[in-house]
Amino acid sequence: MTTAVTGREAPRRRLSAGLRPTAKVLPEHARAHNRSLVLQHLFHEGPTSRADLARATSLTRVTISDLVAVLMAEGLVEELGVRPGQRVGKPAMLVGMRTSAYQVVAVDLTDDEVVRGAVMTLTGDLVLRRDLPVDGRTGTELVDLLTRFCRGLVAAASQPVIGVGIGSPGVVDSAGRVVEAPNRRWYDVPLAETLTDRLGLAVHVANDANTAALGEFTFGGASGSGLLVLTVGEGVGAGIMVDGARVRGHGDAAGELGHVTVVDHGDPCACGRRGCLETVLSVPALRRAVDGLDTEAADAALASVGRTLGVALAPVVSALNLAEVLISGPADLLDGPLREAALETVRERTMPVIGSGLQVRMATLDEDVVLAGAAVLVLSGQLGVS
Amino acid sequence: MTTAVTGREAPRRRLSAGLRPTAKVLPEHARAHNRSLVLQHLFHEGPTSRADLARATSLTRVTISDLVAVLMAEGLVEELGVRPGQRVGKPAMLVGMRTSAYQVVAVDLTDDEVVRGAVMTLTGDLVLRRDLPVDGRTGTELVDLLTRFCRGLVAAASQPVIGVGIGSPGVVDSAGRVVEAPNRRWYDVPLAETLTDRLGLAVHVANDANTAALGEFTFGGASGSGLLVLTVGEGVGAGIMVDGARVRGHGDAAGELGHVTVVDHGDPCACGRRGCLETVLSVPALRRAVDGLDTEAADAALASVGRTLGVALAPVVSALNLAEVLISGPADLLDGPLREAALETVRERTMPVIGSGLQVRMATLDEDVVLAGAAVLVLSGQLGVS
DNA sequence: TTTGTTAGTGAACTGCCTTTACTAAGTCGG
DNA sequence: CCGACTTAGTAAAGGCAGTTCACTAACAAA
Structure with a gap:
């Protein structure tokens, strides 16, 4: 039942047409990853001691202490006092995200006639909401309108804004370029790049339904x-x-x-x-x-x-x-x-x-799904949290 | 048009039920990744100079030299002489995968009545093929049969075998456990683990159709x-x-x-x-x-x-x-x-x-798709190549 | 022969995580 | 009340992985 194969043309490697977009990884990328791991844990589980963070991430307490120190210096994280309750051993100092120290701006372009926006905390809590009629604007005009709208929201935030997330209809590529959104007359519009330049802030753009899925995933459980x-x-x-x-x-x-x-x-x-x-x-x-x-x-x-x-x-x-x-x-x-x-x-x-x-x-999030998802775009893009 | 939001219950974090399986990353993982990057390039593009590998991966020539030295010591890679053709500068030494120095064993369990197996080179070229009638065996008996079959294939290989890949019908989880395959009377069978133990070799198991997709992706272009x-x-x-x-x-x-x-x-x-x-x-x-x-x-x-x-x-x-x-x-x-x-x-x-x-x-691979894919399971699992 | 270009390597440095060893601050049990 | 144990957190030293910088090697072109 054994067949020796000689001369048979076996499957020959053919260059796979698509991208194989694997990039090099440096120690500093590992650092960024582990940093996100800590933020991710704090985001989802709430205040945690350094020792528990170490157990959860399987990093050592030393490394966690170091990461937490950096995050505290950046103002992203703070100490919240010792953990209540009696147990043996030295009491644990809880650290948590300073969720109210920074804010994000979220924009929902789903509706043809109204641009919906919000300022939110890092936990997705609404701080303020603002709508703006589109008045039939499309193409470049709509981009300009959107720029002004975002500027207004950033100015209205009561805390420093770490980024802007936008859920847009149409086909949006991974770089935040709107490949096509017929109702907006947007074709190949580098929306994320343009707004990042104009606002001087990180701007993330994704398709609105995808954004909704992300919002439900993160906030809707x-x-x-x-x-x-x-x-x-x-x-x-x-x-x-x-x-x-x-x-x-x-x-x-x-x-x-x-x-x-x-x-x-x-x-x-x-x-x-x-x-x-x-x-x-x-x-x-x-x-x-x-x-x-x-x-x-x-x-x-x-x-x-x-x-x-x-x-x-x-x-x-x-x-x-x-x-x-x-x-x-x-x-x-x-x-x-x-x-x-x-x-x-x-x-x-x-x-x-x-x-x-x-x-x-x-x-579960109803009309705010896209806004919540847009916030997650920022959290995920800037902090690695989702 | 601005609404201040006070007291409104905004989307509240709810622990997402599913797994968030992010694991820590260490510098050595980065190393493994970059090593795979090199192998991946050599696998798909063929022999390449160190300098070109450096450009392709955006790692430095120093790092590439180091990685190549390790890979050569392991016998996975070899120098193939200087690159032909006249150009300025020091001639480049080509390095390539020693595709014939190691082999993989691939098994296709799609058919109810015959276990199909093969020994293949690292480029997916068939070395020999072997079939075995199942004779109605199922459950544990089939696992035993499969064990003997794999042993035979490993013994028949003309070069050291780096691993065994198996495409099985049914539901197979990421650890290679067959959750259910009714026709084989397999329910919760830790196939990969069992065979890894018995053979003393890395064994990777995946669903046969998934394996086929992987094979087409890698070898079918x-x-x-x-x-x-x-x-x-x-x-x-x-x-x-x-x-x-x-x-x-x-x-x-x-x-x-x-x-x-x-x-x-x-x-x-x-x-x-x-x-x-x-x-x-x-x-x-x-x-x-x-x-x-x-x-x-x-x-x-x-x-x-x-x-x-x-x-x-x-x-x-x-x-x-x-x-x-x-x-x-x-x-x-x-x-x-x-x-x-x-x-x-x-x-x-x-x-x-x-x-x-x-x-x-x-x-494009026809009846050998699953075998080719099973080989890729091994290449991907052991070398990070696909 | 000199100049310029490209390939490859050695040495020193930086970043990141680990192990080991320590201090700090509590509970528990006699 | 006090030593034994337990847990939290930090400090120092070590290893690994990548980088930059500086060098040698080997060719083409002028």
């Missing part, structure tokens, strides 16, 4: 090992996190679920095709569908949309073995028969291993 | 930024790579596309439900579907299955913004009307941004 956030508004978008990382996709366009055909020979869609998910699941479409119906009929109509959604989600849930699907949008339309029918349909159409563990629930 | 490999045999499986990484999923069950419902009220499936993709796309199902038909009718039947596949793929392709879908299996059934109909259907049902760049082609 969602499972990062397999999470899809479906944003339902004027349109339908999705952001996906798998194995703890945002899914970007080949052309940074991952999450474009709104324009998948779900109804054969369905209604025409703004994109020029027919029967897209958006034609049945967007808020306007749903309002139209239930308009004038009594409760029972409306519920049936919503359940029908839910089943359609379930059919489209089933292959995705199955392929990615998702743990959770979160729906973000008006609860009166989404959080009832629609959501339940979607879950049921996905369960029916997938293996028990896949479907039984799945949750389909409403996003 | 597929785009790692968005790749789905569909393996069509007795059953249907899928392996996905996004943003350069394998997708594992919440319960390590990513890629379970075979049991997504694609035909309402369809034929009963072995899994107990109806209309699963496997009921129309598996090799037996396809053979049945075209049996006795003339060419034209057979083509029509295959195209119909292709359209069904396209409908199921469209949401996945769209959600992940995939660049390529590779189909692995019998070309006479798959590489014709079926494949073309699938591509066309996905294009019809997704946005141009998503569909126009998509390729749907046959896997």
